[in-house]
Amino acid sequence: MCIKGKPSFPVCRGFEMNTTLDQFTEVIHQAIARRRPLRIRGSGSKDFYGGLSKGEVLDTTAYRGIVDYAPEELVITARAGTLLHEIEAVLAEQGQMLPFEPPYFGPRATLGGCVAAGLSGPRRVSSGAVRDFVLGVQILDGQGDLLRFGGQVMKNVAGYDVSRVMAGSLGTLGLILEVSLKVLPRPKTEATLQFELDEMQALEKMNRWAGAPLPISASCYHDHVLTVRLSGAQSAVHAAQIKLGGQMMIAGEDFWRGIREQTSTFFRERAPLWRLSVPSTAAVTVPGKQLIEWGGALRWVFTEGDPGAIRAAAEKMQGQATLFRSAKKSSGVFHPLPKPLLAVHQRMKRAFDPHGIFNIGRMYSDF
Amino acid sequence: MKPDRLLKRLREILPPESLLVEREDLNPYESDGLTAYRQLPLLAVIPETEAQVQQILRICYEESVPVVARGSGTGLSGGALPLKNGVLLSLAKFSRILHLDPVARIARVQPGVRNLAISEAAAPHKLYYAPDPSSQIICSIGGNVAENSGGVHCLKYGLTVNNILRLRVITIEGEVLEIGSEALDSAGYDLLALMTGSEGLLGVITEVTVKLLPKPERAQVIMAGFDDIEKAGAAVAAIISAGIIPAGLEMMDKPAIHAAEDFVHAGYPLDAEAILLCELDGTNEEVSEEIKRVHDILQASGATSLRSAQDDAERLTLWAGRKAAFPAVGRISPDYYCMDGTIPRKRLSEVLRRIKELSAHYGLQVANVFHAGDGNLHPLILYDANQPGELARVEVFGAKILELCVEVGGTITGEHGVGVEKIDQMCVQFAPKELALFHAVKQAWDEKSLLNPGKAVPTLHRCAEFGAMHVHQGQAKFPGVPRF
Numbered sequence: 001m002c003i004k005g006k007p008s009f010p011v012c013r014g015f016e017m018n019t020t021l022d023q024f025t026e027v028i029h030q031a032i033a034r035r036r037p038l039r040i041r042g043s044g045s046k047d048f049y050g051g052l053s054k055g056e057v058l059d060t061t062a063y064r065g066i067v068d069y070a071p072e073e074l075v076i077t078a079r080a081g082t083l084l085h086e087i088e089a090v091l092a093e094q095g096q097m098l099p100f101e102p103p104y105f106g107p108r109a110t111l112g113g114c115v116a117a118g119l120s121g122p123r124r125v126s127s128g129a130v131r132d133f134v135l136g137v138q139i140l141d142g143q144g145d146l147l148r149f150g151g152q153v154m155k156n157v158a159g160y161d162v163s164r165v166m167a168g169s170l171g172t173l174g175l176i177l178e179v180s181l182k183v184l185p186r187p188k189t190e191a192t193l194q195f196e197l198d199e200m201q202a203l204e205k206m207n208r209w210a211g212a213p214l215p216i217s218a219s220c221y222h223d224h225v226l227t228v229r230l231s232g233a234q235s236a237v238h239a240a241q242i243k244l245g246g247q248m249m250i251a252g253e254d255f256w257r258g259i260r261e262q263t264s265t266f267f268r269e270r271a272p273l274w275r276l277s278v279p280s281t282a283a284v285t286v287p288g289k290q291l292i293e294w295g296g297a298l299r300w301v302f303t304e305g306d307p308g309a310i311r312a313a314a315e316k317m318q319g320q321a322t323l324f325r326s327a328k329k330s331s332g333v334f335h336p337l338p339k340p341l342l343a344v345h346q347r348m349k350r351a352f353d354p355h356g357i358f359n360i361g362r363m364y365s366d367f
Numbered sequence: 368m369k370p371d372r373l374l375k376r377l378r379e380i381l382p383p384e385s386l387l388v389e390r391e392d393l394n395p396y397e398s399d400g401l402t403a404y405r406q407l408p409l410l411a412v413i414p415e416t417e418a419q420v421q422q423i424l425r426i427c428y429e430e431s432v433p434v435v436a437r438g439s440g441t442g443l444s445g446g447a448l449p450l451k452n453g454v455l456l457s458l459a460k461f462s463r464i465l466h467l468d469p470v471a472r473i474a475r476v477q478p479g480v481r482n483l484a485i486s487e488a489a490a491p492h493k494l495y496y497a498p499d500p501s502s503q504i505i506c507s508i509g510g511n512v513a514e515n516s517g518g519v520h521c522l523k524y525g526l527t528v529n530n531i532l533r534l535r536v537i538t539i540e541g542e543v544l545e546i547g548s549e550a551l552d553s554a555g556y557d558l559l560a561l562m563t564g565s566e567g568l569l570g571v572i573t574e575v576t577v578k579l580l581p582k583p584e585r586a587q588v589i590m591a592g593f594d595d596i597e598k599a600g601a602a603v604a605a606i607i608s609a610g611i612i613p614a615g616l617e618m619m620d621k622p623a624i625h626a627a628e629d630f631v632h633a634g635y636p637l638d639a640e641a642i643l644l645c646e647l648d649g650t651n652e653e654v655s656e657e658i659k660r661v662h663d664i665l666q667a668s669g670a671t672s673l674r675s676a677q678d679d680a681e682r683l684t685l686w687a688g689r690k691a692a693f694p695a696v697g698r699i700s701p702d703y704y705c706m707d708g709t710i711p712r713k714r715l716s717e718v719l720r721r722i723k724e725l726s727a728h729y730g731l732q733v734a735n736v737f738h739a740g741d742g743n744l745h746p747l748i749l750y751d752a753n754q755p756g757e758l759a760r761v762e763v764f765g766a767k768i769l770e771l772c773v774e775v776g777g778t779i780t781g782e783h784g785v786g787v788e789k790i791d792q793m794c795v796q797f798a799p800k801e802l803a804l805f806h807a808v809k810q811a812w813d814e815k816s817l818l819n820p821g822k823a824v825p826t827l828h829r830c831a832e833f834g835a836m837h838v839h840q841g842q843a844k845f846p847g848v849p850r851f
Binding site for chain 1: 650
């Protein structure tokens with residue numbers, strides 16, 4: 001049970017968490033003994049993401065609670081099952097935030113799922129991704145052993161950086177128990193501006209502005225409109241507003257939430273949704289309905305087009321394509337890895353999970 | 368291993384000037400920045416092309432000869448210390464900037480390119496490469512990646528791992544891997560993070576793509592003196608609690624202030640127990656706003672003196688003392704030993720007090736330089752290597768400091784790496800099963816353990832001998848991992 005404690009975050013009693021931990025270990029040992037894989041799951045908010053993973057569900061939601069938060073240290077540590085919105089509420093009380101602006105994709109999204117999925121929101125382009133803010137993790141590896149890597153400090157080069165590797169590994173390397181994250185102050189002021197431009201002009205502007213000392217924290221281009229968000233000290237945001245011009249948007253916060261959570265009208269489509277990660281200057285041509293984020297580095301495309309052709313188009317621009325949302329995933333979700341790199345992945349998987357029990361198929365078909 | 372056959376095979380692929388075997392030619396490679404450790408390699412190779420690197424590694428793999436890669440050799444933990452029976456692989460000739468794209472704000476460079484050279488090349492475009500280790504005029508970007516180097520601007524701009532996009536890596540079997548990409552996200556595991564800071568144990572880097580950032584419009588520094596180091600620590604917490612992330616936030620204690628002031632005459636207050644240097648950067652408006660707020664916070668925190676640089680020349684003067692702190696200490700003592708632990712900032716005063724106690728116990732003076740923003744502490748232990756037994760005492764003292772860092776929830780190395788220097792303290796920071804996982808990761812990349820073996824990750828046997836941990840029978844995870 002987690003109770004509202006002092007200062008203001010829920011404190012979960014140690015012995016109950018230990019019991020939950022023992023249960024996890026037991027489940028893992030049984031899975032090894034029975035050679036039956038497990039499917040790690042928090043609230044299931046990101047069930048749609050990644051390949052289909054068979055196996056008995058290992059529910060992480062009971063292992064929850066903020067373990068430590070010292071605003072002046074800019075570090076928060078919480079258990080995997082802690083709700084993201086709980087964490088963000090506690091941070092907001094102290095005027096701080098998760099700098100990577102994680103998408104939730106569901107009201108009960110958990111910290112563990114957020115880190116395992118490794119998805120970042122609009123602020124990624126200026127602040128960094130989930131992996132940039134992971135300072136330490138506690139995991140249960142594929143033998144059920146409790147391991148700690150990294151810590152609660154910002155500079156730490158002792159041992160391989162396993163903590164960051166856990167971010168985006170989709171639970172295939174281990175069960176994340178606890179994560180320490182670097183947090184940052186919320187910007188004092190934000191403002192959203194809009195410009196009517198064609199795609200070429202928008203890409204050119206986004207790249208040029210990103211190379212100038214401007215407080216741009218997010219950008220989005222769709223349907224001839226470039227939207228940018230300014231964040232920072234009031235004077236800086238104000239000065240940039242004057243410098244850039246454009247049309248001030250009143251409901252900026254809602255707009256960016258809609259992009260982050262994919263609830264804005266652009267995302268109401270039935271076709272498969274592709275996520276193209278490309279260099280910000282790339283001129284990618286994948287026919288379909290498109291929305292650009294991250295200063296040009298992220299392109300969302302709805303298309304029924306041939307997966308091979310879409311991946312080839314991304315690759316031609318030194319990028320990669322992920323089948324982000326789709327009913328049919330037979331062509332694979334993530335960009336295929338070149339053979340030598342795939343071999344390293346398979347050996348890494350064996351190092352962490354020698355019996356092959358975690359989330360088989362969630363990332364690539366055989367691991 | 369048969370050195371003759373190795374030599375013969377290397378001669379077939381390398382021109383004579385790229386292969387060093389004579390003692391006098393090998394001497395320059397006998398140590399890196401940690402000069403207390405010296406070892407001549409079996410031979411040294413200085414390839415010029417990636418194909419040569421591939422061939423060298425393939426040959427070493429087939430002949431089972433260990434390989435130690437080296438950049439500029441400025442590392443402070445002995446990561447590039449040669450092995451007696453191994454090949455020293457210098458990447459000094461990989462010194463070209465291959466491509467700089469000011470619009471996409473990236474630079475693709477060879478690993479031997481100097482850190483500062485990247486910022487110099489980017490300067491005409493008003494861009495720069497953010498991580499700035501103190502050795503940036505000579506240290507190489509390949510070495511920066513291997514060590515995950517930091518600098519004084521980490522709190523705001525991150526470490527090497529946060530500022531690179533892509534690597535070309537050659538495995539010990541001679542295979543080329545492209546890790547990361549010029550896009551922001553790549554499929555698969557974050558091997559870019561794994562490679563960064565892996566101290567040459569997983570692969571040899573032949574190309575690095577770095578992010579370039581726009582130069583801030585303005586930077587301004589403010590200096591505050593305190594009559595009590597605890598007040599200085601509280602001021603740091605107050606600045607960060609106020610929602611300000613300074614570009615640099617440095618602290619020096621009295622011995623460090625005196626050494627630096629005697630050396631560069633930066634105008635530091637000599638009566639202060641501690642000084643803080645706080646640099647703010649950003650747009651003109653932002654800096655004006657924040658410098659005022661920081662000034663007020665420092666005053667409220669009990670600063671006994673305050674000085675805000677009025678122009679860039681004064682800013683550089685104030686920094687000069689901090690940047691010269693190590694050589695300054697070198698002037699007042701025949702030798703010094705630089706430690707590199709990170710602690711949660713809130714434990715600072717406790718840690719400094721205990722370092723003082725240890726200093727008295729071992730009869731060795733200490734000057735403290737502290738990246739206060741991110742908790743990275745650099746105690747400099749003053750000693751005289753010509754006094755018999757003094758170095759040994761310094762090493763024990765240093766080890767105690769690192770163990771203290773772990774005890775308060777920190778780490779044995781913030782930015783200098785483990786290398787050979789802190790290998791025993793790894794046994795304090797990590798449990799046997801965690802070390803076993805590190806060995807398993809190493810095996811996934813380098814099955815024969817030929818890349819920089821014996822560095823960074825101690826064998827379980829070594830830890831058992833060190834006495835800091837116990838290996839219980841049957842617990843060891845990888846019976847195949849050699850333990851010697």
